[in-house]
Amino acid sequence: MSATQTQTHGPHSLAFRVMRLCKPSFHVDPPLRIDPFDLLAGEDFSDDPSSASLFRRHVSSADAVDSDLSYRNRFLLNHPTDPIGLSGLLLLPQSFGAIYLGETFCSYISVNNSSTSEVRDVTIKAEIQTERQRILLLDTSKSPVESIRTGGRYDFIVEHDVKELGAHTLVCSALYNDADGERKYLPQFFKFVVANPLSVRTKVRVVKVGSRISTSLFIPPCH
Known part of the structure; x- marks a missing residue:
């Protein structure tokens, strides 16, 4: 305006x-986030249930102790909805x-x-x-x-x-x-x-079949 x-x-x-x-829109957080478990453990790490369980508890306890508001963990997946990129904040136009x-x-x-x-x-x-x-x-x-x-x-x-x-x-x-x-x-x-929210465009197609010519009119609506 x-x-x-x-x-x-x-x-x-x-x-x-x-x-x-x-209406406000959702604020999208574009950075790619990762799971620290995927960085420190290989594909076969989960084959040993005891090791996987111990590692998960260690990561969870470390996150619980680290309660500061710094940005060093901003790329970590702390919740299953984090990969969507929605921060939960609303953005005004x-x-x-x-x-x-x-x-x-x-x-x-x-x-x-x-x-x-x-x-x-x-x-x-x-x-x-x-x-x-x-x-x-x-x-x-x-x-x-x-x-x-x-x-x-x-x-x-x-x-x-x-x-x-x-x-x-x-x-x-x-x-x-x-x-x-x-x-x-x-x-x-x-x-x-x-x-105007809608516009109408016309298209005329001429088709020749033998000695007869037919004309078709298409009117597709456009947003």
């Missing part, structure tokens, strides 16, 4: 930050990604005060603008935010069912009083494109 900002009357105390809310027609656009918006003074009477609006219409998602005109202190923020979530293709613009604006009592207006624009 690209962002543009229009400033009026000098620098602003506030700034918008927008993050699209999506690092980019806006693609949005398709029919999806619900959900975004987390934060208004940050990065100045050294408090701002008051903050009116916030969020709108989705397309080629055909302008849709209001949030308007605090009737109940403005009383104040946003230095280093503070005001957060909210907006949702919109995407029903049009092409360019969309998320328009975020704030009207506020700065430390000098001056009324300032801050608009910021975040642009994204809505794509």
